[in-house]
Amino acid sequence: MPKMKGGELIAEYLVQEEVPYVFGICGHGNVGILDALHGVRDKVKLISPRHEQCAGHMADAYYRVKHRPVATLTSTGPGSANMVMSLATALADSSTFMAITANVPTSQHNRAPFQELYAHNQADFAAVMRPVVKRSFQPTRVDMLPLALRQAMDTMVTGRPGPVNIDIPYNVFQEEADVELPAASRLNNAPRPGASTQDITAVLDLLASAHRPVLFIGHGATLAEAGPELTEFSQRLGIPVITSPNGMGCIPMDDPLALGFIGRNGAYPANQAGRYSDLVITIGTRFDDRSSSTWHPGYSWNFPKTKLVHVDIDPTELGRNYPPTLGIIADAKVFMRQLLTGVADRQDIESSKFGEWRDEINGWHNEWNSFVRPHFEDSTSPLRPEFVVGSLQKMLPDDVILSLDSGVHHNWFMQFWKARRPQSMLNSWGYSSMGFGVCGILGAQLAAPDRPCVAVVGDGGFTMTPYVLCTAVEYNLPVVWIVWNNFAWGAIRDLQYGLFDGREIGTAFYHGQTGEKYNPDFAAWARACGADGMTVTHPQQLQGAIEAALKNRRPCVIDVHVDAEVRPPSTGTWQLPPLGRPEPMFGKPYIA
CATH class of the missing domain: 3.40.50.970 (Thiamin diphosphate (ThDP)-binding fold, Pyr/PP domains)
Known part of the structure; x- marks a missing residue:
């Protein structure tokens, strides 16, 4: 095996995984890897913004657009602490990047050197990162890097995406060991689980008995790139679609079946459809407080009266806020392909079955447009x-x-x-x-x-x-x-x-x-x-x-x-307990 410095191993691994950018800021704690990045600068470009939080947000947004992870690089102490906000943002929205942070040399652990956190454990910066990443790794020797790098990359992209942290003592960047690059990660072939045949049949049976179904899609659908399948399914059966903000664009939003966002500042047709639906198939969503009118029945949803099929790649989200009629652990794209295949053989599920439901929704569209559209032309x-x-x-x-x-x-x-x-x-x-x-x-x-x-x-x-x-x-x-x-x-x-x-x-x-x-x-x-x-x-x-x-x-x-005195018209509610919940400005709650 060749002798490699830790910094060289990291740089070559980024090249192997085709990571095009490192967003980061130099510091005494990471200067030991900068020369290695200089050596691969034709393949991995270092972009240096003026604040570490910005580096993290850039990496997060890069993944949301490209669905390919990049890395960040920050120094010991404050520079890496500035990453907490951007890591928390990525974790909350199931986005990802590899946050490489530097730490004090292992020979100085627990001696309170410059910028060490040591009150509870030596070089304890990983404890700062733990709540805001999917996993934190802390290799303290060069020969620990190959496993940590591969596991970190696999963790980022397997299942529900999330950011990871690799916290590396300064000396590990410069020390040498007989090491080889780790095997390729799952970046190009991450497992994409599907639903069982029995679950697909159960979903189709629920659709066959429904009269007012809706799809509710979130970032999980976007991350799985399930837009084509969702659009085909929605248009084939004429089923309306409600979207979370991070699910927007999965289906063309100018489609009459696209109802927009739901909740306090959602569109009126979306909240009405949620209130009056008898079956909700939700894919890659969390039912957070803002998309559920703080879980008050009748304002956005009517569970458990309304039947719920909850599909998510993360099993911990199933039933977190609403117990589902049927919970399914599956990748959104795979699930929608299965559903399209299954519905093709069902004569009892056709678009005409939901015609009255679409007419009702069109009426809500017209009410909403009559109320809001005149102001779109106001010249003030x-x-x-x-x-x-x-x-x-x-x-x-x-x-x-x-x-x-x-x-x-x-x-x-x-x-x-x-x-x-x-x-x-x-x-x-x-x-x-x-x-x-x-x-x-x-x-x-x-x-x-x-x-x-x-x-x-x-x-x-x-x-x-x-x-x-x-x-x-x-x-x-x-x-x-x-x-x-x-x-x-x-x-x-x-x-x-x-x-x-x-x-x-x-x-x-x-x-x-x-x-x-x-x-x-x-x-x-x-x-x-x-x-x-x-x-x-x-x-x-x-x-x-x-x-x-x-x-x-x-x-x-x-x-x-912009006029500060004009406020968005609320069509649902949002409560900050113990304060009371405000009533919708447009529309009324309906409890099934």
């Missing part, structure tokens, strides 16, 4: 939120990748955006971290260099992570950031208004001396970094700004002033 200054969403829907091309940050703007896009392709609407949903949308769009652009990549982000979230402009300019990434500028932590301010009799504190952006609304000049900020910057305060300016940004193919910030 500042701009109406509906106008911004509707204009972007018309102006952005079909192949756009949209990255959304946490904030009130996300509620508007969940409710009204129609994603046209899978893996094209990126959301921090489970952990809802601010900064994901701002930073992740850089990783999306690297994953899809020929596609337009646009991030719609709040003024608060952008102010947290403005360093992204430096990275975009340095690496010539033609990303467009649209800053939803409402001079507030708008989503939380709206909660204060709704739950505390209109009292507000700590959520508006004001100048302390003048009392005037305050934000930086985001367009000037962009220009100072070497990017393009534009400000939009009137509706007539928006189209020209978008067209110029897409045409120029340069990093660009468009500062859009």
Whole structure:
């Protein structure tokens, strides 16, 4: 076996696994691997953003677009601690990347050297990572690296995806051992389990007896790339589809059978279909509080009166919030292929069977459109939120990748955006971290260099992570950031208004001396970094700004002033116990 340094082994393993990028920031703790990465720079490119959290969000978004994992590299102590947010975000949304963190040399373990965590165990950084990764590995010798690397890669991509951490003492990067590269991982042939014949028959029997079925699909369907099978199944039988934000685009969202998101800020037809359905087949979803109206019967769902088939590759999700009539552990794509094959032989399951149900849903579509569509053409200054969403829907091309940050703007896009392709609407949903949308769009652009990549982000979230402009300019990434500028932590301010009799504190952006609304000049900020910057305060300016940004193919910030007093119309509910649950603004709950 050849003698190899630990850093060389890691670099060569990344080459073997065809990992194209490492997103990371240098530090004294990882300088020992940088020379090895220099040696493979023609095959693995090191991209260095200005903050470690950004590196993690970039890697997360890269996987969501490409479904191929990349790696991050951070130094000992604070640099790696900055990764906690992005790892938690990826874990919550079943995304993945390999977080390589550095630690103190093994000879200094438990001696309190620079940046060691040692209060409970020597070199205890893995304890920090444990809650936010699928698995943490800590090889302390070079000959431990091959097994750790292979297991880490397999763990990332097998079953429900999730990020992993490899925490490596500094000396392991530079020490040598007689080692060989580990065998290839499961990256290209991860197991994809299917349902049993009996379970498929049971699902078809439930469909045969149903009159008002719906599909509810989430990120599990997106990750399995089950969109073609879901679309074929939905259209063959005329069954409507409700989507979580990370499931959007699996079926064409302009299809009349696509009902959109469900819950407090869901679309009215989706909540109505959930309330009145008699069978829900859910694929790759979790029934979290926001997609279930905090589990209150009649607001979004009516379990157990409504029968539930719950399909997920992760057995721990089956029955977590609603006991299923039938729980199935299966890959979404494999399951849908099985269902398509099975339904072809069933004469008692045909599209005509659900015609009345589709007519009822069309009526709800018409009610909803009559209520919301007039505002999509409103010409006001500042701009109406509906106008911004509707204009972007018309102006952005079909192949756009949209990255959304946490904030009130996300509620508007969940409710009204129609994603046209899978893996094209990126959301921090489970952990809802601010900064994901701002930073992740850089990783999306690297994953899809020929596609337009646009991030719609709040003024608060952008102010947290403005360093992204430096990275975009340095690496010539033609990303467009649209800053939803409402001079507030708008989503939380709206909660204060709704739950505390209109009292507000700590959520508006004001100048302390003048009392005037305050934000930086985001367009000037962009220009100072070497990017393009534009400000939009009137509706007539928006189209020209978008067209110029897409045409120029340069990093660009468009500062859009949006009316903060217009709030998304709630069609479900969302409770923050012990506070009471607000009633829907449009529509009424129905308890079966």
